[in-house]
Amino acid sequence: MEIILALAIGVLAGSGIWLILRPRTFQVIMGLTLLSYAVNLFIFGMGRIKLGMPPVINTDWAADPSHYADPLPQALVLTAIVIGFATTALFLVVLLASRGLSDTDHVDGQEKLL
Amino acid sequence: MNEWLKHLPILPVAVPLVVGALMLLLNDTQRRTRLTLGFVSIAAQLYFAVTLLGLAAGYIPSDWPDGVGVYLQGDWPAPFGIVAVVDKLSTIMLVLTALLGAAAWCYATARWDRAGVHFHPLFQFLLMGLNGAFLTGDLFNLFVFFEVLLAASYGLMLHGSGQARVTAGLHYIVVNLVASFLLLIAMALVYGVTGTLNMADLAVRAGGLAGSERRLFEAGAAILGIAFLIKAAAWPLNFWLPAAYANASAPVAGVFAIMTKVGIYALLRIGSLLLPTGAPAAFGGEWMFPLGMATLAFGIIGILAAPQAERQAGFCVIMSSGTLLAALGMPGVVLTGPALFYLITSVLALGALFMLLEMIERTQAFGAELLAVSLEAFDLEDPISSDRSDDVVGVAIPAAMAFLGMSFIGCALLIAGMPPLSGFIAKFALLSAALGTSVTDSPSLAAWSLVAGMLISGLACIIALGRTGIRLFWSSEESITPRLRISEAGPVGALVLICVALAFWAGPVMNYLSETASYLDRPESYINAVLTQNSVRTVMPGVSP
Numbered sequence: 001m002e003i004i005l006a007l008a009i010g011v012l013a014g015s016g017i018w019l020i021l022r023p024r025t026f027q028v029i030m031g032l033t034l035l036s037y038a039v040n041l042f043i044f045g046m047g048r049i050k051l052g053m054p055p056v057i058n059t060d061w062a063a064d065p066s067h068y069a070d071p072l073p074q075a076l077v078l079t080a081i082v083i084g085f086a087t088t089a090l091f092l093v094v095l096l097a098s099r100g101l102s103d104t105d106h107v108d109g110q111e112k113l114l
Numbered sequence: 115m116n117e118w119l120k121h122l123p124i125l126p127v128a129v130p131l132v133v134g135a136l137m138l139l140l141n142d143t144q145r146r147t148r149l150t151l152g153f154v155s156i157a158a159q160l161y162f163a164v165t166l167l168g169l170a171a172g173y174i175p176s177d178w179p180d181g182v183g184v185y186l187q188g189d190w191p192a193p194f195g196i197v198a199v200v201d202k203l204s205t206i207m208l209v210l211t212a213l214l215g216a217a218a219w220c221y222a223t224a225r226w227d228r229a230g231v232h233f234h235p236l237f238q239f240l241l242m243g244l245n246g247a248f249l250t251g252d253l254f255n256l257f258v259f260f261e262v263l264l265a266a267s268y269g270l271m272l273h274g275s276g277q278a279r280v281t282a283g284l285h286y287i288v289v290n291l292v293a294s295f296l297l298l299i300a301m302a303l304v305y306g307v308t309g310t311l312n313m314a315d316l317a318v319r320a321g322g323l324a325g326s327e328r329r330l331f332e333a334g335a336a337i338l339g340i341a342f343l344i345k346a347a348a349w350p351l352n353f354w355l356p357a358a359y360a361n362a363s364a365p366v367a368g369v370f371a372i373m374t375k376v377g378i379y380a381l382l383r384i385g386s387l388l389l390p391t392g393a394p395a396a397f398g399g400e401w402m403f404p405l406g407m408a409t410l411a412f413g414i415i416g417i418l419a420a421p422q423a424e425r426q427a428g429f430c431v432i433m434s435s436g437t438l439l440a441a442l443g444m445p446g447v448v449l450t451g452p453a454l455f456y457l458i459t460s461v462l463a464l465g466a467l468f469m470l471l472e473m474i475e476r477t478q479a480f481g482a483e484l485l486a487v488s489l490e491a492f493d494l495e496d497p498i499s500s501d502r503s504d505d506v507v508g509v510a511i512p513a514a515m516a517f518l519g520m521s522f523i524g525c526a527l528l529i530a531g532m533p534p535l536s537g538f539i540a541k542f543a544l545l546s547a548a549l550g551t552s553v554t555d556s557p558s559l560a561a562w563s564l565v566a567g568m569l570i571s572g573l574a575c576i577i578a579l580g581r582t583g584i585r586l587f588w589s590s591e592e593s594i595t596p597r598l599r600i601s602e603a604g605p606v607g608a609l610v611l612i613c614v615a616l617a618f619w620a621g622p623v624m625n626y627l628s629e630t631a632s633y634l635d636r637p638e639s640y641i642n643a644v645l646t647q648n649s650v651r652t653v654m655p656g657v658s659p
Contacts, residue, residue, distance in 0.1 A: 087261070094287060
């Protein structure tokens with residue numbers, strides 16, 4: 001379980017960083033999206049991986065923290081997802097505006113001169 | 115302390131939030147209502163900030179221990195609930211934000227707020243994010259307020275549109291999004307190790323870490339530091355800044371002058387809390403000082419090479435960040451007070467400079483700018499286009515050219531640190547404190563290099579701004595005397611006058627800032643105040659808490 005999660009985060013972050021360093025705006029936005037997935041999974045993993053445990057208190061169970069998953073990282077992830085989603089949507093608009101104004105999808109607004 | 119004052123710490127966040135949301139309900143055609151709302155909100159923020167400063171400084175009687183006011187949001191005690199903390203440092207930053215915000219807002223009402231939609235709500239949200247970032251006592255909450263102010267700044271950065279602005283904005287957004295991801299990673303690491311996000315609780319628990327946990331915490335703190343250093347525009351993380359600031363519309367660039375200082379504030383705040391148990395990298399001197407010196411050197415080279423006045427102002431922002439980082443990275447607490455004085459002066463002067471440069475650009479005959487490089491930056495240069503025309507209602511001020519010239523000289527003196535204005539006092543205090551830090555007879559190598567860096571940066575400023583002044587005022591063959599309205603000239607004049615007043619009352623201000631510095635040096639009062647604040651709610655009998 002741990003190794004799968006670690007690999008998933010690593011692959012997502014690695015691909016995201018590679019894509020962010022590419023010159024096309026579409027690649028950059030895909031990179032940002034992948035990176036945000038990696039970050040969200042990472043926050044989630046920082047609350048320790050627990051299987052089949054609810055993050056909210058069940059009144060039928062004993063008040064023992066070992067029966068529950070840490071709810072705080074889940075709340076943090078929720079906030080991070082919302083914020084990341086909103087900023088990515090905003091970036092998409094800027095990307096389209098840049099494409100419309102400069103007639104190119106290069107991040108510098110002009111093709112590299114050779 | 116009455117009931118109303120108890121809720122004061124949250125009002126600098128709540129008021130712009132509510133006002134900004136209200137403005138969204140209004141159409142852009144209802145400009146007068148928006149302006150009224152904006153005015154009320156900014157006047158209220160200025161009032162709150164000054165009142166909080168009075169409370170934290172002890173001028174207004176309060177029951178805050180050691181001038182630290184803790185507001186429990188949702189009435190849950192720390193570290194379980196999120197707290198807002200008012201202390202000497204945060205109130206200084208709040209007052210600075212309110213002053214700069216008021217000036218930039220007033221300047222924008224003259225014409226810039228009509229260059230695009232939703233200027234006013236975005237401006238309110240930016241102020242909300244800034245105030246929130248200065249007030250919060252919770253690490254994740256700090257991230258949220260960073261995002262609020264960044265999201266608003268993305269909108270404001272693109273205000274007015276145009277290709278140069280959109281391209282610069284694109285880079286600005288990508289860099290800041292990546293910085294936000296780094297911030298999230300760091301926070302997750304810190305939470306995973308310490309199990310808390312409350313800054314005061316964190317300061318307590320970080321001291322108890324050992325072995326591999328401590329190393330993991332150090333890694334998290336280092337990533338946190340990188341995220342803050344991106345915001346603070348430290349070299350080599352600052353290549354986005356000159357283009358972004360030069361291309362933003364004038365009032366937006368003016369208010370952005372404080373944005374890099376948010377990063378400095380966060381480094382100072384968390385650094386001061388973590389210092390007693392050993393500051394992690396980027397919060398401690400061994401990293402902050404060299405980074406600051408490198409930033410300063412980058413700024414010096416950049417300002418000498420920059421062809422365009424707005425880009426020079428952008429490099430001035432970088433130089434001021436570099437100076438602050440280097441000064442705060444010096445050992446001991448004596449430099450913190452002068453560094454805060456320098457921070458206040460440079461924010462006010464740079465804010466004024468960005469707005470002033472836009473007014474000076476108007477004196478240039480159409481096409482004269484073509485001589486300078488990267489001309490696209492000013493997108494609305496067509497003199498007959500509606501938002502640059504002079505037929506907007508307003509009162510023009512007399513002797514416009516004299517005003518522009520005098521203000522430019524004032525700003526240049528402030529930024530270069532020449533007498534008689536407060537920039538000189540700030541730099542002088544920094545230099546004398548740096549030379550006095552050493553325990554041995556002669557100042558250390560770090561002190562000498564800080565002195566050299568600051569003096570060279572002052573010289574570079576004089577050369578670059580002098581050259582720009584000559585080009586803009588003396589060498590242009592046909593210059594147009596622009597009609598300046600009071601709402602444009604007033605804010606710039608007021609910012610420069612505040613700096614004059616700072617020079618005049620430098621003694622009391624410096625005393626207060628030194629008090630702030632020594633307060634930051636003993637974070638126990640902050641930690642105790644946060645962790646001992648009880649909730650107001652009384653638990654009902656028979657109900658277990």
